[in-house]
Amino acid sequence: MAVDWERRRRRKREVAERAAEPNHMYAYCRVIGCGKPARAGTSDGLDTRFCRSHAEHLQRHGSAFKRSYTAAELTPYRRAALEWLEANPDLHWVKNAVQRVEALYQQAGAHVEAFRLRGLDPRERAWKHWARLRKAEVDPRRVVAAWLAVEMIIAADPQPVRTAEFKRVQAAKLVHRMASGTHRRWERERPATSGPAVMVVEERHWYPRSRGRVLRYVGEDLEGAAELLVEHHLKNR
Numbered sequence: 001m002a003v004d005w006e007r008r009r010r011r012k013r014e015v016a017e018r019a020a021e022p023n024h025m026y027a028y029c030r031v032i033g034c035g036k037p038a039r040a041g042t043s044d045g046l047d048t049r050f051c052r053s054h055a056e057h058l059q060r061h062g063s064a065f066k067r068s069y070t071a072a073e074l075t076p077y078r079r080a081a082l083e084w085l086e087a088n089p090d091l092h093w094v095k096n097a098v099q100r101v102e103a104l105y106q107q108a109g110a111h112v113e114a115f116r117l118r119g120l121d122p123r124e125r126a127w128k129h130w131a132r133l134r135k136a137e138v139d140p141r142r143v144v145a146a147w148l149a150v151e152m153i154i155a156a157d158p159q160p161v162r163t164a165e166f167k168r169v170q171a172a173k174l175v176h177r178m179a180s181g182t183h184r185r186w187e188r189e190r191p192a193t194s195g196p197a198v199m200v201v202e203e204r205h206w207y208p209r210s211r212g213r214v215l216r217y218v219g220e221d222l223e224g225a226a227e228l229l230v231e232h233h234l235k236n237r
Contacts, residue, residue, distance in 0.1 A: 029054055031065050059212055062169025062219075066161045069153055069170060077149035078174070085141045085148075093229040094144075100225035101140035104130045111135045126217035132179035146174035147226040168219025175222065176215070 029036045029051035036051035047055050054064040061068045088094050108130035112120075120128065133143065150171045154160045 062166035062215070063161045063163070066159075066166065068173060069150075074149050074153060074174065077152045078145050081145035081148035081152065082141060085145055091233070093232045097144045097226045097229040098140045101143045101222075104221055104225060105134035105140070108134060122213035123217055125214045126221065129176065129179060129214070129218055130221070133175065136179055138175075138178045142178065143175050143222065144226050144229070146178075147171045147222050148230070149174070151230055164223070165216065168223055169215045170219075171222050172215040172219035175218065 028034070029038050030049045031051075031054045034051060034054060036053075038049055039047040039052055039055060049055075050058060050064050057067075058064040085094055085098075108127045111131045111134070112128045150167055154162060154167065154170075
């Protein structure tokens with residue numbers, strides 16, 4: 001274990017040293033019209049494709065330039081998808097998708113509180129997301145409907161981004177909200193300046209971050225669960 005931590009520290013130090021040395025081969029961000037240098041062309045990082053703002057946009061949204069769809073934009077598609085799933089429970093590919101989501105729930109391992117996720121690698125954090133959905137008893141059909149909604153809104157978008165990464169991140173952000181976070185509420189005595197102590201209620205709320213590689217893993221899992229339904233039904237409609 002000590003050797004492993006030493007390797008991580010050495011790797012972190014090497015990356016920091018490389019990031020501090022600008023490479024002027026990467027003069028411009030790849031987003032058309034940006035004009036800023038890619039991070040590798042500055043002392044701000046190693047990204048050879050995008051400037052800092054577009055790299056962060058990519059992390060949050062799955063695209064360096066297109067924003068995420070809003071809840072208002074997605075709601076009609078989610079509602080239509082869920083109503084269709086509920087009306088067709090015996091369709092083979094519907095049952096297959098629902099069973100695959102249930103399998104993700106069961107394979108996710110023990111539930112972990114949101115404030116205990118720090119230190120876990122992105123793949124493990126993604127599994128704990130599925131465990132939170134299981135603990136919250138989220139209907140697997142709602143999860144499948146999230147993927148179908150993203151498929152449908154991209155198909156209807158006049159300027160779509162059709163990359164796998166964008167689609168996965170959009171769907172993962174939807175199901176990420178279904179699991180919420182960890183909430184604690186307790187009472188304690190607070191001394192009063194005069195008279196007896198008073199009881200006060202305190203609350204704490206922890207929410208996992210919705211960005212980065214965790215979203216990519218969650219989206220990839222969800223894509224795998226719904227892929228046969230999409231292939232055999234949605235794309236043939």
